[in-house]
Amino acid sequence: MERIDIGETSIEALIAGEGRPLLFLHGVDYFAQHKPFLDRLARQFRVIAPRHPGFGASPRPAWMRGVGDLAYLYLDLMERLALDDVLLVGASFGGWLALEMGIRSTARLGQLVLIDSLGLKFGGRDEVEIADIVALSADEAVQRAFADPAKAPDYSVADDASVEEVARDREAAVLYGWRPYMHNPSLRHWLHRLRLPNLVVWGERDRIVAPSYGAHLTQMLPSARFFPIADAGHYPQIEQPEKVADAIGTFARETTR
Amino acid sequence: MMHTWHFSEMAYHPAWEHLNDSYRVIIPSRLYDPKVGADLYHRYLDEWALCDELGINIMTNEHHATATCADSVCTIPMAILARETKKVRLLALGMPIANRENPIRVAEEYSMLDVISRGRIEMGFVKGVPFEISPANSNPADLMERFWEAHDLILKAMTSHDGPFSWEGTHFHYRSVNIWPRPYQQPHPPVWMPVGSQGSASEAAARGITIGVLNTGWARTPGIFDAYRKTAADTGHAGTHDKLAYMALIGVGRTREEGWRRADQILDYSRTSGIVAPQFANPPGYVAPAMAAQAIKGSGGTTARATRLQTRDGKPINPRTVGVEDAIGAGLVFAGTPDDVWDQLKSFYDHVGGFGHLLMMGQGGHISHEDTVDNLTLFSKEVLPRMVELG
Numbered sequence: 155m156e157r158i159d160i161g162e163t164s165i166e167a168l169i170a171g172e173g174r175p176l177l178f179l180h181g182v183d184y185f186a187q188h189k190p191f192l193d194r195l196a197r198q199f200r201v202i203a204p205r206h207p208g209f210g211a212s213p214r215p216a217w218m219r220g221v222g223d224l225a226y227l228y229l230d231l232m233e234r235l236a237l238d239d240v241l242l243v244g245a246s247f248g249g250w251l252a253l254e255m256g257i258r259s260t261a262r263l264g265q266l267v268l269i270d271s272l273g274l275k276f277g278g279r280d281e282v283e284i285a286d287i288v289a290l291s292a293d294e295a296v297q298r299a300f301a302d303p304a305k306a307p308d309y310s311v312a313d314d315a316s317v318e319e320v321a322r323d324r325e326a327a328v329l330y331g332w333r334p335y336m337h338n339p340s341l342r343h344w345l346h347r348l349r350l351p352n353l354v355v356w357g358e359r360d361r362i363v364a365p366s367y368g369a370h371l372t373q374m375l376p377s378a379r380f381f382p383i384a385d386a387g388h389y390p391q392i393e394q395p396e397k398v399a400d401a402i403g404t405f406a407r408e409t410t411r
Numbered sequence: 412m413m414h415t416w417h418f419s420e421m422a423y424h425p426a427w428e429h430l431n432d433s434y435r436v437i438i439p440s441r442l443y444d445p446k447v448g449a450d451l452y453h454r455y456l457d458e459w460a461l462c463d464e465l466g467i468n469i470m471t472n473e474h475h476a477t478a479t480c481a482d483s484v485c486t487i488p489m490a491i492l493a494r495e496t497k498k499v500r501l502l503a504l505g506m507p508i509a510n511r512e513n514p515i516r517v518a519e520e521y522s523m524l525d526v527i528s529r530g531r532i533e534m535g536f537v538k539g540v541p542f543e544i545s546p547a548n549s550n551p552a553d554l555m556e557r558f559w560e561a562h563d564l565i566l567k568a569m570t571s572h573d574g575p576f577s578w579e580g581t582h583f584h585y586r587s588v589n590i591w592p593r594p595y596q597q598p599h600p601p602v603w604m605p606v607g608s609q610g611s612a613s614e615a616a617a618r619g620i621t622i623g624v625l626n627t628g629w630a631r632t633p634g635i636f637d638a639y640r641k642t643a644a645d646t647g648h649a650g651t652h653d654k655l656a657y658m659a660l661i662g663v664g665r666t667r668e669e670g671w672r673r674a675d676q677i678l679d680y681s682r683t684s685g686i687v688a689p690q691f692a693n694p695p696g697y698v699a700p701a702m703a704a705q706a707i708k709g710s711g712g713t714t715a716r717a718t719r720l721q722t723r724d725g726k727p728i729n730p731r732t733v734g735v736e737d738a739i740g741a742g743l744v745f746a747g748t749p750d751d752v753w754d755q756l757k758s759f760y761d762h763v764g765g766f767g768h769l770l771m772m773g774q775g776g777h778i779s780h781e782d783t784v785d786n787l788t789l790f791s792k793e794v795l796p797r798m799v800e801l802g
Binding site for chain 2 (some may be wrong): 314
């Protein structure tokens with residue numbers, strides 16, 4: 155992992171490959187399990203995958219506690235690294251972040267890819283659209299997140315340091331996304347600003363946030379296509395890394411401005 | 412002299428037989444019969460009111476969405492008792508200020524109670540056990556930061572008497588703080604907080620806050636009290652006995668058998684209190700990552716205080732099956748005849764270097780009203796007079 159000094163922090167980042175810049179924003183959990191997916195993307199792109207402040211070993215300035223702060227941080231990061239025509243890919247919580255960046259500025263973005271994204275509220279006030287992962291047992295959380303639960307890591311046999319990073323991931327996700335739970339109530343009213351090609355990728359068996367939510371998001375974006383992934387849950391990029399990476403590659407080629 | 416406080420969680424125990432893996436958070440309220448609940452509330456309030464005659468102070472607390480404690484608003488029994496009693500002091504240990512949206516409202520509640528009771532309120536502020544996070548929808552990742560900001564704001568609100576002030580903090584924002592009434596006691600009622608570790612004892616000591624410990628027993632209490640005394644001395648605060656409180660489950664009887672039977676019934680509190688689905692015992696961010704990692708590795712480890720009972724030599728005790736003899740050995744229960752209870756109390760007092768407040772759980776679990784009244788009365792007549800020696 156490399157380090158990028160940005161704002162008042164110095165975040166960890168996985169940087170690999172050459173070519174067009176691809177900024178990948180990770181979700182709540184399972185950062186370590188993204189390697190096959192990111193490696194495959196790195197065959198075509200210059201992949202930059204930062205670990206958000208507060209997650210893993212990336213420090214968080216005490217004042218940084220909103221998703222909007224993270225959005226500005228990564229807009230700054232693109233400017234700082236002089237990235238243009240960026241393929242922005244956000245998964246789960248990272249999808250929410252990508253949306254928050256995009257509604258602020260698409261100046262450095264070429265296309266946007268959202269994978270099982272959080273961040274929005276479509277249904278009624280007493281309708282649960284995003285499963286409350288904090289209220290699920292460890293087993294049920296895995297059952298809901300993976301089409302094949304055997305693909306989830308077994309933390310009982312992992313080393314202490316790596317599980318401590320997972321604990322930091324979960325703590326940070328809670329800090330940013332506690333209330334309103336994993337969404338910004340007004341975000342849906344700004345989606346019209348995402349005037350760029352959008353791809354919405356969804357695990358067909360996601361039971362954290364259902365494919366119908368992804369379909370709804372697709373309809374609300376100015377120009378988007380929906381791409382369901384079979385045999386995948388909330389983390390299709392972990393369960394089907396090749397399919398997802400290849401779908402992103404195809405989308406990027408077909409929609410380059 | 413050592414002060415004694417009678418504590419009850421106002422449990423709704425009739426639901427317990429219908430519960431299995433969780434006594435908290437997700438249990439349906441159809442298991443609560445309000446007619447039975449009303450009788451229980453009045454009964455528990457009667458037992459507290461009796462304390463005014465017995466010279467035993469009163470302690471309440473609060474929990475949410477649970478059958479182990481039906482006192483969901485600690486200041487409601489305090490409000491009733493502020494008028495029903497005339498002499499004894501009233502402690503809430505306490506108010507979960509990191510889980511309450513509005514610290515100003517807390518300052519108003521405590522101030523109003525203090526005035527009605529003519530200065531008999533002691534105000535506890537609690538972090539709250541992890542299973543309070545879900546009912547309060549309170550962000551666990553910055554809980555203590557919010558706790559201390561609320562604490563500072565409440566005390567400033569209670570001690571500012573020259574019109575409004577402004578508070579633009581991290582978690583709380585008010586343009587015009589100006590509470591009426593101001594508290595009866597000056598500058599404000601004494602502040603308490605429960606602690607479970609040496610670190611939090613030191614944090615309280617540095618601010619001159621009285622601490623209460625529960626379930627820490629023979630093994631863990633001395634280290635916590637020592638940490639308090641040391642930090643108090645280092646920071647120029649009083650580390651005196653009256654800043655230290657210890658909670659024990661107490662069963663007094665005319666015979667040892669009767670005292671033990673009462674203690675055994677009260678021990679149902681310890682046996683049920685920690686029964687909660689693991690995810691509610693370990694919300695992300697509630698404890699430091701190193702400790703949270705151990706819970707993730709175990710996929711069910713718990714950080715709940717109530718489950719960390721230890722024997723005299725530091726071995727874990729299973730709270731679900733703990734018996735009276737083991738609990739007495741661990742310093743968690745004082746039980747038997749008045750002489751037995753006194754001997755156990757005195758021996759514990761000497762072991763931990765002294766303390767000024769005995770938080771007496773004189774009611775808990777399935778103990779009946781008659782037994783509770785007799786338990787409190789015997790304690791008052793036979794044990795309390797000897798406590799002038801302590802404190």
